[in-house]
Amino acid sequence: MILLDGKKTSADIKEEIALEVREFKNNGNKTPHLAAIIVGNDGASITYVNAKVKACERVGFESSLIRLSDETSEEDLLNEIAILNVDNDIDGFIVQLPLPKHIDEQKILMAINPDKDVDGFHPTNVGKMALNLPTFISATPFGILELLDRYNVETSGKHVVVLGRSHIVGSPMSILLSQKRKVGNATVTMCHSRTKNLKEITLQADIIIAAIGIPEYIKADMVKEHVTVIDVGITRVADSSKKNGFRLVGDVAFDEVAKKADFITPVPGGVGPMTIAMLLKNTLLACKRKSQN
């Protein structure tokens, strides 16, 4: 069994980005600048956004964090987006999800300038991704492709089973892996809450991508020998033995599944850290594109 080490891989990528940024700046270009908007006080979201901002500093980017109260109106949020859309120093920005219930998420994502949409959530960028045109690929699917690539996991002709149909992970992952691309050319089955005989399907998988948010749902009896398992789940489960009162648990019962797997991601330290590295990659791409205009 080989651990797909997202922590180490993301550190490698960040080092590569830092070198590239130094060279870019030495050639007289601006410092890449990522901004993040967060609405409300959700603990996990704040942790993620802080990690994104900290990662910017490490690779030599500028970063701006815009914190808004959970009572912020949709109109006020749209105004903040309008400001970032035209701010010439901002190369890319994200609006951290989920948003409070009174705000229409889709309306917000559609207001982001697609050229600055480093999350790749705008319909224009989702459409380009689906057509296999150059665009920003969302951080989580992009990170999974990169992890499979760097560990030379063969996807061509393999049966990939994706669990979950979210716009952020399951849906783009299914599209990308079926495309004619370096990490792709797979036969993809997408499963979701209405799928019947799930175990029958997962038992046929060469590669499983689990993104359903149910702790330790995938058990050893659901996978075949030599499977590759990508665990996107990251749920906080109460644990009084921990200082912060919780532990992070993936969608896969790691210990038992790892015994049958050729490759598997841990939680934490698998897909999670990769998403931040890929967000930085997209921001550098946005900045470089802008400097060419």
Ligand code: GUN
């Ligand atoms: N919430 C969970 N994942 C993400 C992400 O990749 N981007 C944003 N903006 N919010 C998220």
